[in-house]
Amino acid sequence: MSSKNRLDPIPQPPTKPVVGNMLSLDSAAPVQHLTRLAKELGPIFWLDMMGSPIVVVSGHDLVDELSDEKRFDKTVRGALRRVRAVGGDGLFTADTREPNWSKAHNILLQPFGNRAMQSYHPSMVDIAEQLVQKWERLNADDEIDVVHDMTALTLDTIGLCGFEYRFNSFYRRDYHPFVESLVRSLETIMMTRGLPFEQVWMQKRRKTMGEDVAFMNKMVDEIIAERRKNADAIDDKKDMLAAMMTGVDRSTGEQLDDVNIRYQINTFLIAGHETTSGLLSCTIYALLKHPDILKKAYDEVDHVFGPDVNAKPTYQQVTQLTYITQILKEALRLWPPAPAYGISPLADETIGSGKYKLRKGTFITILVTALHRDPSVWGPNPDAFDPENFSREAEAKRPINAWKPFGNGQRACIGRGFAMHEAALALGMILQRFKLIDHQRYQMHLKETLTMKPEGFKIKVRPRADRERGAYGGPVAAASSGPRAPRQPTTRPGHNTPMLVLYGSNLGTAEELATRMADLAEINGFAVHLGSLDDYVGKLPQEGGVLIICASYNGAPPDNASQFVKWLGDDLPKDAFANVRYAVFGCGNSDWAATYQSVPRFIDEQLSRHSARAIYPRGEGDARSDLDGQFQKWFPAAAQVATKEFGIDWNFTRTAEDDPLYAIEPVAVT
Ligand code: HEM
Ligand SMILES: Cc1cc2nc3c(=O)[nH]c(=O)nc-3n(C[C@H](O)[C@H](O)[C@H](O)COP(=O)(O)O)c2cc1C
The missing domain is CATH 1.10.630.10 (Cytochrome P450)
Structure with missing residues (x-):
C-alpha cells in the first residue's frame, strides 16, 4: 500500500508500512536494482529507508547542478560510514x-x-x-x-x-x-x-x-x-x-x-x-x-x-x-x-x-x-x-x-x-x-x-x-633517448626588455616549466623576474611582457594562484590591463574533461576582456598525453612572435655547441 509521497513531486516506488522501501531493494545487487528503477521512475526519485529519505539522481542536468560544490558536499553515510x-x-x-x-x-x-x-x-x-x-x-x-x-x-x-x-x-x-x-x-x-x-x-x-x-x-x-x-x-x-x-x-x-x-x-x-x-x-x-x-x-x-x-x-x-x-x-x-x-x-x-x-x-x-x-x-x-x-x-x-x-x-x-x-x-x-x-562465451x-x-x-x-x-617493425616512441651531455648556452648581449614569468603550480610542473622559460629568456637578454601569480596580485607590469603558466585543480586554481584568480574575477575597469602584453600556457589533464584547462582559460579570458593583448594564442599541455611535447611546440613559436613584438634586433648567432635548452631554438629572429 503506498502512503502519501512526502517529497512530491519527486517520484517514489510503492512502500511498505514502517520499513518504507528498505526491504524492497535487492540486497545482493542494490545498484542494479536502482538502475532499473531509474529507467522506470526517471532522472530523480526517492526511497524511504525506514523514515530517512535517500534521493537518487541520474539525469545529467540535475547531476550538473548537484556538482556545484558551493551548494553540495560529499556525505559519508550508510555503508561508507561503516567503512570508517x-x-x-x-x-x-x-x-x-x-x-x-x-x-x-x-x-x-x-x-x-x-x-x-x-x-x-x-x-x-x-x-x-x-x-x-x-x-x-x-x-x-x-x-x-x-x-x-x-x-x-x-x-x-x-x-x-x-x-x-x-x-x-x-x-x-x-x-x-x-x-x-x-x-x-x-x-x-x-x-x-x-x-x-x-x-x-x-x-x-x-x-x-x-x-x-x-x-x-x-x-x-x-x-x-x-x-x-x-x-x-x-x-x-x-x-x-x-x-x-x-x-x-x-x-x-x-x-x-x-x-x-x-x-x-x-x-x-x-x-x-x-x-x-x-x-x-x-x-x-x-x-x-x-x-x-x-x-x-x-x-x-x-x-x-x-x-x-x-x-x-x-x-x-x-x-x-x-x-x-x-x-x-x-x-x-x-x-x-x-x-x-x-x-x-x-x-x-x-x-x-x-x-x-x-x-x-x-x-x-x-x-x-x-x-x-x-x-x-x-x-x-x-x-x-x-x-x-x-x-x-x-x-x-x-x-x-x-x-x-x-x-x-x-x-x-x-x-x-x-x-x-x-x-x-x-x-x-x-x-x-x-x-x-572467450571459451565460456561469458555474459x-x-x-x-x-x-x-x-x-x-x-x-x-x-x-x-x-x-x-611485427607489422610496424618497432615502437614509434623508443625508450627515452637518455640524458644529453649538458652544454653551456651562450648568453646574448642584454637588451633588458622586461619579462615577467609567472606560475600557478601545486606540484611543480608549471613552476618547473616557468623556471625554464625564465632561464631561456634571461639567456636571450631579457630582464627577467620569476614569481608565483599570487606574488603579482594588483601589479601586472605595463612594460615588457608577461608569460603565465598555470595548472588547474578540479577547476580551481593552484594554491599560489588563488588570490590572483580571485582578483581577475573582481569588478575591474574595462581597460585595467590596457598596456599589458602577455601569453598563457596551461598545464592540465584532459581526464578532468569538465574543467580541463579551466584556470588558464579564465586567466586568458579575463586579461583579454580587460584590454590586455595576447602576443600569442594560449597553449594547452595535457598531462594525460604529452604535456612536455606540447610545451616544446608552443614555447618556441610563442617566443619567436614575442621577439618580433618587442622589436628586438638580434645580431646574435649561436655556435653549433649551444645546447638548445629544452630542445627549443633560442629566440633568434632569422
Ligand atoms: C578505476 C579506478 C578507480 C575508480 C573508478 C575510483 C573511483 C572513485 C570515486 C567515485 C571516488 C569518490 C567517492 C565519493 O565521492 O564518495 C574516489 C575517491 C577516492 N579514491 Fe578512487 N577510484 C579508483 C582508483 C583509485 C586508486 C588507484 C586510489 C589510490 C591508490 C584511489 C584512492 C581514492 C581516494 C583516497 C579517494 C578519496 C578522495 C577524497 O575524498 O579526498 N582510487 N575514487
Ligand atoms: C587532484 C587533481 C585535480 C586536477 N584537476 C584538473 C582540472 O580540473 N583541470 C585540468 O585541466 N587539470 C587538472 N589536473 C591536472 C593538473 O592541472 C596537471 O597535472 C598539472 O600539470 C599540474 O601542475 P602542477 O604540477 O604545476 O601543479 C588535476 C590534477 C590533480 C592531481
Whole structure:
C-alpha cells in the first residue's frame, strides 16, 4: 500500500508500512536494482529507508547542478560510514570539514601528481611483468580467473608504489592474509543494514571483523614503525608512505600523524585495488565482445610498444596509448566500478528549475550507472560499447558532468591518474603478448560489494605469434633517448626588455616549466623576474611582457594562484590591463574533461576582456598525453612572435655547441 509521497513531486516506488522501501531493494545487487528503477521512475526519485529519505539522481542536468560544490558536499553515510572501521578518517571516509581531510588532501596531491606517477612507473611495470609471466607459463587449457588476477595486479601495484611492500600475490594460491581480512571486513560492512536485531545474528561476523581490523592495523603500523626507525631511509624513498611521513600541509604547516597515515594506507588498499581491477576486468570483457575494437587496440599497442616483448614500456609510451585510454574510459562509463556516490545540500535547496525541494543534509545518491546511460547525452543506444565516445572531439562536445566515474570536485578520486596509467600499461602489456579467448562465451554478471565487478569471468590466452605483432617493425616512441651531455648556452648581449614569468603550480610542473622559460629568456637578454601569480596580485607590469603558466585543480586554481584568480574575477575597469602584453600556457589533464584547462582559460579570458593583448594564442599541455611535447611546440613559436613584438634586433648567432635548452631554438629572429 503506498502512503502519501512526502517529497512530491519527486517520484517514489510503492512502500511498505514502517520499513518504507528498505526491504524492497535487492540486497545482493542494490545498484542494479536502482538502475532499473531509474529507467522506470526517471532522472530523480526517492526511497524511504525506514523514515530517512535517500534521493537518487541520474539525469545529467540535475547531476550538473548537484556538482556545484558551493551548494553540495560529499556525505559519508550508510555503508561508507561503516567503512570508517577500516579507513578511519583517511581521505575516502573523512568528512570534508574534518581537519585531517584537508591536511591529507594537501599533502597527498604531490604523491598522486603527474611527476610522482613517472617515478612509480617502473614499479608498475615490475608487477605487470609478473602477471604476463604467469600467463605465459600457463598450459593451453588453463583458465584464467580474470578478476582474481587483476586484483592481484592492482593490489601488488599499490603495495609496491604505496609503501614498498610486496604482497607477492602472483606467488601464492590465495590472497595475502591482509587482503583476506580486508575483503571479509568489507563483506560484513556491506551486509550490515541497521535492521532491528541485526546485532544478534551478526555477532560472530562482527567479532571476526574486530579481529581482522586489529590484524590489518597491526601490519600497517609495523610498516610505518619500521620506516620511522630508519630516518635516513625515509628521505631515499619515493613512495607514498615517504611522502606522507615527510609532507607538510602548506596551509596549516602540520604533518600527518602515524594513526592517520595508517588509515590512508588502509584507504589506498580499499579504494585503490578493487576499483582498478574491476575496470580492467570489464575492459577485457568488452574487448572480447567487440573484435573490431580489439583489432584497433592491438594495432595501437603494436604501433606504440613494438614487437619486442622484452623491452619494458616507458612512461611516455603508455601516455601514447590514446585508443586504449578511450576504451578504458568507455568501460568506466558502462561499468563504473564505484557505481554511486553520496552528497547532501549545505543549506535548503531547490533544483531542477525550482521543481524539486531538498532540505539541508538530505542524503542524495548520484547513480553513476544510470547517469552514464542518460540518452539525452549518450544517444538512443547508450548501452552500446563505443570508445569513440571518448575521442577528443566527442569529449569536447559533451556537457560537463555527464561522465563521473571518479566522483566530483575536490572529493573526486585522488588516485585517478594512478589507476588510468596502471590500467593502460597492464592492458598494453597483455595485448602485446596474448590472444584472448572467450571459451565460456561469458555474459556480464556484475557482483556488487563496495565496488562492482564481473563474477565468474574466466578466459584463456594464447601467445601471439611474432608475425602478428611485427607489422610496424618497432615502437614509434623508443625508450627515452637518455640524458644529453649538458652544454653551456651562450648568453646574448642584454637588451633588458622586461619579462615577467609567472606560475600557478601545486606540484611543480608549471613552476618547473616557468623556471625554464625564465632561464631561456634571461639567456636571450631579457630582464627577467620569476614569481608565483599570487606574488603579482594588483601589479601586472605595463612594460615588457608577461608569460603565465598555470595548472588547474578540479577547476580551481593552484594554491599560489588563488588570490590572483580571485582578483581577475573582481569588478575591474574595462581597460585595467590596457598596456599589458602577455601569453598563457596551461598545464592540465584532459581526464578532468569538465574543467580541463579551466584556470588558464579564465586567466586568458579575463586579461583579454580587460584590454590586455595576447602576443600569442594560449597553449594547452595535457598531462594525460604529452604535456612536455606540447610545451616544446608552443614555447618556441610563442617566443619567436614575442621577439618580433618587442622589436628586438638580434645580431646574435649561436655556435653549433649551444645546447638548445629544452630542445627549443633560442629566440633568434632569422
Ligand atoms: C578505476 C579506478 C578507480 C575508480 C573508478 C575510483 C573511483 C572513485 C570515486 C567515485 C571516488 C569518490 C567517492 C565519493 O565521492 O564518495 C574516489 C575517491 C577516492 N579514491 Fe578512487 N577510484 C579508483 C582508483 C583509485 C586508486 C588507484 C586510489 C589510490 C591508490 C584511489 C584512492 C581514492 C581516494 C583516497 C579517494 C578519496 C578522495 C577524497 O575524498 O579526498 N582510487 N575514487
Ligand atoms: C587532484 C587533481 C585535480 C586536477 N584537476 C584538473 C582540472 O580540473 N583541470 C585540468 O585541466 N587539470 C587538472 N589536473 C591536472 C593538473 O592541472 C596537471 O597535472 C598539472 O600539470 C599540474 O601542475 P602542477 O604540477 O604545476 O601543479 C588535476 C590534477 C590533480 C592531481
